[in-house]
Amino acid sequence: MNYMLKDENAIYFECGYSCDNALYLSLRNEAFFITDSRYTIDATQHVRKAQVVINGDLYAQAAQILKNAKVKKVIFDPKEWSVAGFDRIRSQVECTFEPEMDFSHKKRIIKNDEELKLLSRAAKLGAKAFTALAAAFNAEGLGESEYRLTYKAKSILSDFGSYDLSFDPIVAINKNAAKPHATPTSKKLSWGDLLLVDAGLKYKRYCSDRTRTVFAQEGFGFGTKQTFSKQKIQKAYDTVLKAHDNAIAKARSGMKAKEVDALTRDVITKAGFGEYYVHSTGHGVGLDIHEMPYISTKSDTIIEDGMVFTIEPGIYIPNAFGIRIEDMVAMVEGKAVVL
Amino acid sequence: MNYMLKDENAIYFECGYSCDNALYLSLRNEAFFITDSRYTIDATQHVRKAQVVINGDLYAQAAQILKNAKVKKVIFDPKEWSVAGFDRIRSQVECTFEPEMDFSHKKRIIKNDEELKLLSRAAKLGAKAFTALAAAFNAEGLGESEYRLTYKAKSILSDFGSYDLSFDPIVAINKNAAKPHATPTSKKLSWGDLLLVDAGLKYKRYCSDRTRTVFAQEGFGFGTKQTFSKQKIQKAYDTVLKAHDNAIAKARSGMKAKEVDALTRDVITKAGFGEYYVHSTGHGVGLDIHEMPYISTKSDTIIEDGMVFTIEPGIYIPNAFGIRIEDMVAMVEGKAVVL
Numbered sequence: 101m102n103y104m105l106k107d108e109n110a111i112y113f114e115c116g117y118s119c120d121n122a123l124y125l126s127l128r129n130e131a132f133f134i135t136d137s138r139y140t141i142d143a144t145q146h147v148r149k150a151q152v153v154i155n156g157d158l159y160a161q162a163a164q165i166l167k168n169a170k171v172k173k174v175i176f177d178p179k180e181w182s183v184a185g186f187d188r189i190r191s192q193v194e195c196t197f198e199p200e201m202d203f204s205h206k207k208r209i210i211k212n213d214e215e216l217k218l219l220s221r222a223a224k225l226g227a228k229a230f231t232a233l234a235a236a237f238n239a240e241g242l243g244e245s246e247y248r249l250t251y252k253a254k255s256i257l258s259d260f261g262s263y264d265l266s267f268d269p270i271v272a273i274n275k276n277a278a279k280p281h282a283t284p285t286s287k288k289l290s291w292g293d294l295l296l297v298d299a300g301l302k303y304k305r306y307c308s309d310r311t312r313t314v315f316a317q318e319g320f321g322f323g324t325k326q327t328f329s330k331q332k333i334q335k336a337y338d339t340v341l342k343a344h345d346n347a348i349a350k351a352r353s354g355m356k357a358k359e360v361d362a363l364t365r366d367v368i369t370k371a372g373f374g375e376y377y378v379h380s381t382g383h384g385v386g387l388d389i390h391e392m393p394y395i396s397t398k399s400d401t402i403i404e405d406g407m408v409f410t411i412e413p414g415i416y417i418p419n420a421f422g423i424r425i426e427d428m429v430a431m432v433e434g435k436a437v438v439l
Numbered sequence: 440m441n442y443m444l445k446d447e448n449a450i451y452f453e454c455g456y457s458c459d460n461a462l463y464l465s466l467r468n469e470a471f472f473i474t475d476s477r478y479t480i481d482a483t484q485h486v487r488k489a490q491v492v493i494n495g496d497l498y499a500q501a502a503q504i505l506k507n508a509k510v511k512k513v514i515f516d517p518k519e520w521s522v523a524g525f526d527r528i529r530s531q532v533e534c535t536f537e538p539e540m541d542f543s544h545k546k547r548i549i550k551n552d553e554e555l556k557l558l559s560r561a562a563k564l565g566a567k568a569f570t571a572l573a574a575a576f577n578a579e580g581l582g583e584s585e586y587r588l589t590y591k592a593k594s595i596l597s598d599f600g601s602y603d604l605s606f607d608p609i610v611a612i613n614k615n616a617a618k619p620h621a622t623p624t625s626k627k628l629s630w631g632d633l634l635l636v637d638a639g640l641k642y643k644r645y646c647s648d649r650t651r652t653v654f655a656q657e658g659f660g661f662g663t664k665q666t667f668s669k670q671k672i673q674k675a676y677d678t679v680l681k682a683h684d685n686a687i688a689k690a691r692s693g694m695k696a697k698e699v700d701a702l703t704r705d706v707i708t709k710a711g712f713g714e715y716y717v718h719s720t721g722h723g724v725g726l727d728i729h730e731m732p733y734i735s736t737k738s739d740t741i742i743e744d745g746m747v748f749t750i751e752p753g754i755y756i757p758n759a760f761g762i763r764i765e766d767m768v769a770m771v772e773g774k775a776v777v778l
Contacts, residue, residue, distance in 0.1 A: 177523075179521055179522075179523045180521075182519075182521060182522070183518075184538075187517060248600055251594075251600025255590075261589055
């Protein structure tokens with residue numbers, strides 16, 4: 101099997117190194133990491149199990165290698181390639197280019213022991229950051245806008261620049277939390293507000309992802325035990341927590357992903373909030389923040405040991421409030437273990 | 440002329456709004472902004488001169504519109520489109536898809552008065568941030584790693600989260616500055632070091648870009664007047680500054696871009712550093728941090744009033760030091776005006 105990769109994380113997975121201008125070819129008996137001269141030193145030091153080739157024109161170089169090797173068929177993921185880059189190669193090489201969607205993500209769906217360790221470490225650092233964030237918000241969050249609170253979250257999650265973030269954190273107050281992908285506003289935090297924080301960091305390129313929704317008051321923490329002043333919010337919160345706990349307790353290897361999704365959805369539907377649960381239960385996490393498996397109502401993917409994904413049910417009442425509770429789990433010996 | 444756009448900034452330029460999941464079609468008499476339901480409210484409020492169409496499947500929706508309008512030819516930039524996305528449309532519509540590289544960048548090469556104002560404001564905010572950064576580095580930079588200094592630069596450039604950044608800032612000490620695209624290391628700042636900072640922010644989506652290289656000592660500032668302790672560094676510094684000033688003084692509308700490039704390159708070559716000037720003189724700046732015109736040895740682009748680009752000559756001595764001085768200029772009434 102021959103394949104060519106353009107995505108940075110897909111390439112990193114193959115050879116333990118990547119950069120923002122690279123192309124990777126895996127042929128029957130050899131592999132090539134192609135990059136430009138800015139990365140000669142780093143690539144030569146870190147690329148494993150592939151020959152480093154330096155050429156400012158990645159595409160011409162890749163075409164040359166494919167021609168020299170007389171390759172007849174090469175697999176590529178059409179999501180990874182721009183029309184311009186792909187056409188540069190295709191126009192120079194006579195062979196079959198076989199599109200396979202999510203080619204690298206499929207290879208990465210089961211994590212090996214080393215990856216599980218890195219993901220576990222990322223999740224633990226992410227959890228620790230939430231503790232530090234609670235302290236910071238208690239000390240100096242009151243009266244600050246979502247913009248500033250988001251900035252504080254970035255500072256603390258990144259340990260002031262030491263870690264990359266998995267994504268821009270979401271810090272949303274009251275009705276802003278009703279948008280699953282909320283972006284910050286000038287809304288300021290008052291005690292008595294509902295506060296949702298969704299954030300993660302990268303440890304050695306592997307992502308963490310975590311969401312907590314809390315009743316913001318003096319001394320609050322990001323634990324899952326929360327008491328809201330409004331009964332309607334409390335009912336929704338308790339429902340989301342029950343759905344979250346139910347899925348973690350009952351997810352099993354061998355289930356279909358949609359059966360895991362049902363473990364959260366049934367709880368929420370039964371409580372009467374079904375129409376306000378507007379997304380899937382979760383997604384795989386690895387080098388990318390969104391990977392396989394997708395824990396959705398439609399997915400027939402069989403859950404297996406070594407898969408890592410989020411459990412993140414939510415209830416979103418437009419113009420009122422939103423609640424989401426998210427943890428990462430790994431499937432170990434048939435069961436879900438929170439990372 | 441019909442065209443279709445996928446790039447976020449290309450779309451913003453057409454209609455004054457964009458988001459991370461949008462597709463834009465401009466047909467003879469009408470234009471369409473297609474996005475998913477997460478953006479209904481924002482798109483409806485902000486999109487100008489185009490019909491907002493909500494559909495989770497952007498590509499199917501675009502194909503449908505092209506079919507209904509019986510479009511015969513549509514222009515697209517093959518750099519903007521993934522093979523997967525483009526094929527979704529092409530497979531459903533019988534018309535000629537005409538590739539035109541840099542289609543949107545070509546449209547945006549001359550800035551209008553409103554854009555010039557925004558770029559000028561961005562540059563001024565960027566310059567102000569450098570002043571604040573000097574104060575911060577003087578107060579608490581000594582002994583800090585490039586990681587931490589980069590984080591401080593991000594904090595100050597973004598005004599603690601209020602502005603997006605044009606790119607991840609470069610903060611490089613001594614020999615690390617010899618890499619034009621240096622990434623931070625654990626190297627710590629001492630007084631007496633050479634310090635290079637390349638950073639920019641976005642004001643209403645328009646980018647700033649600025650580089651200063653300084654002799655770091657108590658009370659230092661990011662002005663262009665710098666005195667280094669080592670004569671070799673001083674000679675290189677004075678050469679770069681002379682090249683920078685020469686290009687700003689002598690650039691004229693009507694010149695070819697390569698003639699502007701020669702205004703920096705000739706000074707550096709004459710001083711004996713030619714082989715250490717490893718990049719072009721500059722690049723256009725606008726919604727994207729790298730736009731047309733490219734001020735390179737090979738570019739025959741005619742410089743015109745309304746173009747905005749950087750002048751950023753440099754000298755890079757491997758394993759020793761690197762120097763770069765960069766400002767943004769706009770061509771106004773035939774001459775270069777520093778923004």
